[in-house]
Amino acid sequence: MKTSIKSLVIFTLLMSFFIGNAQWTKGKGNGYYKLSFWYLESDKHFTDTGKTDPNVTRGQVNASFYGAYGITNKLDAIVYFPFFSSTYENDVISGTTGETISSGETVNSIGDIDIAVRLKLLKTKRLALSTSLVFGLPTGNSQGGSDGSFQTGDGEFNQLLKVNLGTPFKLLNAPFYAKTYVGFNNRTNGFSDEFRTGLEIGGNFFNRKIWLIARSQIVESMQNGSLNAQNSQGSIFANNIEYTNIGGEIAYYITKKLGVSLNYTHPISGRIIYANASISGGIFFDVK
Template identity: 40%
Template sequence: MTWAGGGWPIPKGKGYFKLSEYFIRSNGYFAPSGDVIDIATAGIYITSLYGEYGITDRFGVIAYVPFFSRATLNEQVDRNGNVLAQGDAVNSFGDTDISFKYGLITNKPIVVSATLTFGLPLGNDQGGETGVLQTGDGEFNTMIALEASRGINGGKGWINTLVGYNNRINNFSDEFRWGLEIGHKFGKKWSGGIKFYSVNSLNNGSDFETPSNGIFSNNIEYLSFTPEVNYFIKENLGISASIGGALSAKRVLASPGYSLGVFMTL
């Protein structure tokens, strides 16, 4: 999710960088109906770098680089130890986002920026010996997003909002996305917030034609809720942790995802 700065474009020469580990492991899956069904336990582990850097006071570049992604699938055995299905795993580079953010309204109580994101299919969409594990969806996508933000409580808190349109190719459905984040600083060392993020399929693709072999690809939908806490070791260095789960969803794993990271600012 590339909206760490919200509607505020990062100033010229300034930057925000974060090394994160995200992981989710689940034996539940939100079926296309929205009901949770049992599946073989699947795991996704992503080690990523996120960076945001200001080229000018209004224009910045953002990169999300999952340089090590691992997907696992448990083997299935019956009570007698007979193997019903083999386990599997794949390690690879993951799908990468490159974004360009421009400040449309700055120096106002409510600031607005626009972000153009290119989703590069650098991951593996048919990984492992089974060919069913994914560290990417195999399609190039382009997303345009508008973010509006406002400081609250004398700048100690913030509200970020986002709306976006994700254009996908190869018969994948396009997506409408929205997000809401409310955060606040607590003393000099702590800050925290809660995020809501929603992905909604426009269902204008084709389930019968997508080239991808995965169940994590087309017509994904979810509304997630993610509390996050940050601890500042010093002014420009800190650690963050979050737990995110879907309040409702289709075609995603049905367990919370955990994220731990170290961030620094320029």
């Protein structure tokens, strides 16, 4: 389930960093920096039929740094660095004898690093349009643990091209924004490419102290990869994952620049992916 884990992490973390009134690029010299912890524990997963099946409890915890810096008014440089990634599996204990049937494991390493650029294409009072290109570097461990299934990375170099569209608006005198994107993730090493889209609506309350954000993301596999259980001779991987997530986030600005955020994301449908909710929290520094 390595790719499913990675997708969830990227979704939860990267989406949560794009806070702001549809300000798709930061502006020269501005930046947004965040230290985050992400946690998922799962005892069920979506199968290839879309139904859910149980599994031994597995989990993943990530500690990461995210930074977006405005190189120019039109161009941002972005990095996502999961400097600590831990994946684990519970012990399985016999309910009859109390003996250990299988011992769980924990594998720690760094995760896959993403580097990206974001380019402003259009910005008016009503509309912001940008594009971003994300390179997923296979810096994590794709064969961890005794059976190779404790991965903190997918072992492949992927390239995600996105077009982002956003608009600010007012609701009940509070500033809101809505944004959406479509993206194509070109994947290597036999993995299927992916179509991605998402929607996010956020509102600013209490004198710009608190952001409340709702978001959803859809990932659809292009089903064009060669990798499957038939040609991998029993190795552990997950290809052709798909999911629809919904989630929410609250971000609180302690000062004008410093804040904390908490995110909750839940998959409502999917294929070959964990079916439990993930949470993340972090402290951010927003330089405007």
